[in-house]
Amino acid sequence: MQQKKIALINDITGFGRCSMTSELPIISALKVQVCPVPTAILSVHTGFKNYFLDDYTGKLEKYIDSWQKNNLQFDGIATGFLGSAAQIEIVVDFLKKFSAPMVMIDPVMGDNGKIYKSYTKEMCVKMRELLQFADLVTPNLTEACELLNIPYRENISDSDLATMAANISAKTRGGKVIITGVTPDFSDGSTISNFVYDCGKIDLVTVQKLGSDRSGTGDVFFAVVAASIITGATLTSAVQKAANFVTKCIIHAEKLNLPWNWGLPFEEFLTELN
Numbered sequence: 001m002q003q004k005k006i007a008l009i010n011d012i013t014g015f016g017r018c019s020m021t022s023e024l025p026i027i028s029a030l031k032v033q034v035c036p037v038p039t040a041i042l043s044v045h046t047g048f049k050n051y052f053l054d055d056y057t058g059k060l061e062k063y064i065d066s067w068q069k070n071n072l073q074f075d076g077i078a079t080g081f082l083g084s085a086a087q088i089e090i091v092v093d094f095l096k097k098f099s100a101p102m103v104m105i106d107p108v109m110g111d112n113g114k115i116y117k118s119y120t121k122e123m124c125v126k127m128r129e130l131l132q133f134a135d136l137v138t139p140n141l142t143e144a145c146e147l148l149n150i151p152y153r154e155n156i157s158d159s160d161l162a163t164m165a166a167n168i169s170a171k172t173r174g175g176k177v178i179i180t181g182v183t184p185d186f187s188d189g190s191t192i193s194n195f196v197y198d199c200g201k202i203d204l205v206t207v208q209k210l211g212s213d214r215s216g217t218g219d220v221f222f223a224v225v226a227a228s229i230i231t232g233a234t235l236t237s238a239v240q241k242a243a244n245f246v247t248k249c250i251i252h253a254e255k256l257n258l259p260w261n262w263g264l265p266f267e268e269f270l271t272e273l274n
Contacts (some may be wrong), residue, residue, distance in 0.1 A: 004230045007071075007098065009037040009091060011056075016045040017263025019080055020214030023223040030227035033073065037063065037094070047215050047261040055083065060090050064097070070115045071212030072167075074100045076230045079130075080219065081108040083118065088126040092253040094135045097136055102230060103173070104136040106222045109143045111213075113152040117187070128171070135174025136229065138222055140181050144168060156182070165197035173233075175199035175233055180221065194239050203236040207243045216263035221246050223271070245269065 006027060020133050024034045039060070044054040051078075077100045082088050094101060106196040107127050115124065130149055131137060137147075142166050145152045153160075165177045179195040189209070196203040221242045230239035249264035256265060 002073040003031065003033050004126060004158050005033045005035055006076040006078050006226060006230060007035045007037055007094075007100070008078050008080075009082075009094070009253060010078075011042060011257075012036070012038050013045045013081070015043065016047065016215055016261055018045050018264070019210050022219045022263065022266065023078075023080070023226075024126050025270060026223035026266060027227040029273045030224070031232065031274065032227045032230055033077075035072075038082055039081070044260070045215060050268040057084060057086050059088070060087070060234045064090070064094055064189070067193060068097055069267060072098070074098060074227065074256060076100050076102040076104060078104045078106070078222070078226045079221070080106050082123075082127075085120065085122045085126050088123060088130060091129060092126075092133070095101050102135050102137070103133050104222075104229065105130060105134040106138045106218065107143045107147060108218070109139075109146055111140055111142050113142055113154060123171065131168070131171040132173060134172045136176040136178070136235070137168055137172060137219065138180055138218075138225065138227075139168070140218070141179060143157070144179050149172075161195045162197070162202055165202075166200075169197055169199070172179045178225070178235070178239055194243060196236050196239050198235045203239075205236065205239045205243050208246065208248045209252045212260060214253060217246055217250070217262045220249060220266055241273075242252040245273065248272075 012020050028036045038056050040056050041054040109119050148167055159176055168177045169175045177197040182193050182195050191206050192209040193204050193206040224242035224245050225238045228241055249266045252265050
């Protein structure tokens with residue numbers, strides 16, 4: 001059996017352990033080949049005061065055209081942060097040209113009730129349109145509300161989460177949704193959960209809440225889920241594996257007293273993923 005391949009559409013950041021810089025080694029450690037599609041190159045991520053950014057939008061079409069002329073095929077396509085409406089349009093075209101059996105979209109749009117400053121209303125609309133190509137979508141609560149064009153609510157019941165997940169699922173091709181980083185009805189604040197919706201089947205994967213927010217956590221989580229799904233794991237088992245891995249990395253980050261914008265020290269645990 002041939003090794004699985006994922007086309008990974010995201011930016012490359014030199015320092016800060018996020019985006020493709022984190023996703024590539026993690027997916028590779030799970031024995032899946034990563035084929036990068038760089039949307040931008042950054043010296044450090046935007047959580048640092050000073051950063052250099054080289055936007056790759058103008059080069060993407062020629063890059064993708066080369067892949068098409070070489071008749072490349074992929075078992076999965078995964079998307080991360082997209083920096084403009086033009087990039088989302090290019091991704092739509094990419095998904096049409098390369099009809100992969102599994103399309104996984106991480107709609108990196110915002111967090112904590114706020115959409116990122118770089119995200120325009122046009123981009124939000126186009127991200128909603130992108131859902132029709134997805135087999136799996138992994139929004140946090142802020143992004144889930146934006147994808148449904150409804151007001152953000154911090155305190156939300158499990159039944160409301162189920163409704164939101166079902167409504168997002170109805171907009172997709174494959175019906176799989178993970179609403180990440182939510183606080184369930186039963187939680188006293190010491191735990192954090194991922195609400196898993198798989199074509200009508202619901203699960204809640206809960207782990208201990210540790211420390212403060214750290215950059216790149218969502219990228220690490222998404223990488224484990226994407227590679228696990230591609231290699232045949234169930235959605236719930238993939239989420240459990242990802243949540244456990246992130247927790248282990250956060251514990252180590254707290255032990256090392258790393259600044260929040262240095263990301264998760266996942267390197268220590270790559271060999272444990274298999």
